[in-house]
Amino acid sequence: MFEYAPAPESRSVVEIASSYGLFIDGSFDGGKDGNVFKTVNPATEEVLAEVTSAGSEDVDRAVAAARRAFGPWSALPGGERAKYLFRIARIIQERSRELAVLESLDNGKPIKESRDVDLPLVAAHFFYYAGWADKLAYAGFGPDPQPLGVAAQVIPWNFPLLMLAWKVAPALATGNTVVLKPAETTPLSALFFADVCRQAELPAGVVNIVTGAGDTGAYLVAHPDVDKVAFTGSTEVGRAIARTVSGTGKRLTLELGGKAANIVFDDAPIDQAVEGIVNGIFFNQGHVCCAGSRLLVQESIADELLASLKRRMATLRVGDPLDKNTDIGAINSAAQLARIKELSEIGSEEGAERWSPECSLPDRGFWFAPTIFTGVTQAHRIAREEIFGPVLSVLTFRTPDEAVAKANNTPYGLSAGIWTEKGSRILAVADQLRAGVVWANTFNKFDPASPFGGYKESGYGREGGRHGLEAYLA
Template sequence: MTVFEYAPAPESAAIADVRASYGLFIDGEFTDGGGEPFKTVNPATEEALAEVATADQADVDRAVAAARRAFETVWGPMPGTERAKYLFRIARLLQERSRELAVLESIDNGKPIRESRDVDLPLVAAHFFYYAGWADKLGHAGFGPDPRPLGVAGQVIPWNFPLLMLAWKIAPALACGNTVVLKPAETTPLTALLFAGICRQAGLPPGVVNIVTGAGETGRLLTGHPGIDKVAFTGSTGVGRQIARQVAGTRKRLTLELGGKAANIVFDDAPIDQAVEGIVNGIFFNQGHVCCAGSRLLVQESVAAELLERLRTRMATLRVGDPLDKNTDIGAINSAAQLARIQDLVAAGEAEGAERWAPACDLPAQGYWFPPTVFTQVAASHRIAQEEIFGPVLSVLTFRTPDEAVTKANNTPYGLSAGIWTDKGSRILWTAQRLRAGIVWANTFNKFDPASPFGGYKESGYGREGGRHGLEAYLDV
């Protein structure tokens, strides 16, 4: 049998012009930070990419003051039709510069260029286009005839989808007439800072968008600032709890999109090959760095052996390596700290008696890498079945009846997403109505649209982002 290998197909890193150092973006200008600068690292090579400023208390004060001035004098009073023009302009610039942004995202984050180019960037532009359309129609959104913006939004985003999470936060806030101060994750700040340049290119008034970089302390200063009217956070459940305590008793609005431990449920009448593709996309997309990843596979006992055999065959074809190679399926783990957490939980899974399997995989010598991994013989009490791993690790459990499937799926402190695979529409509806998850996919997984709301229950947070529902968090209704 002839085996055909893919030839390397690298994207040029030179497309992304990475500067030696980056400052804060406050009141329409790049400025130095008062804190100790830090290095952002390419996770595929462990090489430092750039030095980035850290915002201290004085910097956060300046950013919030600039956002307040812009809200009161320019952006808040501006008619929705005029705000929409800026959002449309930003969306078009994102499309025009999408290749540059995709390459920078893959270099800074570690995700495959195929994903950043074909998934992230189209969705980023689509969110700005979508909310630009809402800017002059807020009175028809169902929140009263004359809803008003809240004021200044403090937004903190994670490292797994740096530019897409920025779009989820900034686009609806601006459409509603708010101004923002955003803090990107310290490991992935570069596309947010390039977006700041796009705001200038679009002629956005100074102070409408401000970007302050730094680690957790900068985020704490921002979410606790008395000049903030609305806090939006996407990240870990632990930090979400801290923010909830911090803003309790204040007038601030709060939305939290936190962790997940989604169940992908495969019934015995499901199209097996289609389900296998959905399982692979659900857990190995973006190296499993997805809060709604299908990290638990619940498969009906009668088809478990067949499905697992086909899943292992499919996993053996996944290509791990250079994120800038267009053939790569699984890129680099975002940081040394995240890789250590994945390794710790995988070791715990083996210690508790689960059976680990991974395809033969040559990992690069430099960088942070982990092979696609599946665990069988998993009990619901195991750490790998309860804790969010946030990596390319799948835990498999079996069930016999639909009731058992629902019980096992809901046996988690999280409630962000779920997937159902079956040939029967009635079974989809029956199961979906009983799952405590904010979004339920049927015969697919990880599909997003700007018009569709997203959010969770229990320890996955509260509030919704996306769609008409995403406007409510930024309006005084």
């Protein structure tokens, strides 16, 4: 294995304030009740900033600002709204280095992922939906589709800025206004985005950002003057939101958890499949709702594939997220690390065989070595529950029918992967999988023109592509 000298990205490229307020009606303020919380760097446990926690009165003000802005914003011709979206996209590109460093500091993900994956996709989503803004009459939703009104959007901590783009871009393109609540552990890039909106001279009140914990989000989605709710996060919280909005007339889209099957057939190219498996479960520390956390490998090649997978895992570098050599960064929070550890211990107790490469972890921060479990059955909790960390459960199968049956034996239905040289097999198996996204001979590939979403406990509705417009149109 090669020894890599450190190649750190400078954190001085981004300026982090000691404290942040709420972004309401085009300006920042400190909130009405004065409550604050701290956001920390998960790699070092260093406090990055103090952030205002929005109370009910603050959420009321944000929704009122969005309501006032809705009339003028929705009345703009689509081509005029597009100009703002194009401007936001270009500013994101221009400031992408700042944003990438900020995202890695606040989230824990490797800089090469935030720099090379997250930020290009963020800009691409704003460019893509800017292109739709003056073409809504041709999107297939009627000759004169109308915006819904005020959209309440609650986003998770695993892809803070990308999830913001997935939600804000189509909402603005279709003429809606937004109140967005970022995750409590990763508020900084959303607050940076507020400054991007000001730089783009977006009219006041079109985008409002309220920070806080679950109580803030709960008040926002229950607010009587909200017309649309969009949530990405856990299935448990998604259920609670569905109960809250039931019977209110609010439109709702939910993108929830997953337990994706990555299916490798005996004719698959082993090395290519191993790269896809690694990307499927260890990308972003496994903090991915569509992660390929269940590996289903055909029995005849299981030993060969596992040997190759272990060799590849031994080359993964765990450490400083700002080091450009790092493959796996820090777990986002102490609470998430505790859950990963708990489920991993349960996997061992239930009889699965645990393996991790030799790996020295930093003394401070939240860290977990990349891990695989073999000898897993469908009865194991690690094969049924979403761990949301760098933990892979390996099961085997003999026939395509068995692979499909095992892949579908989950309450989730967000994504899946198929590895085979036979195009006919890809089509036949994909057609039987109950998953919103099925990748063939690749994994975790995203494009703003492609819809994304799930079935069953993975939620409903689609984000991205033409389908992503529908959620914001009456």
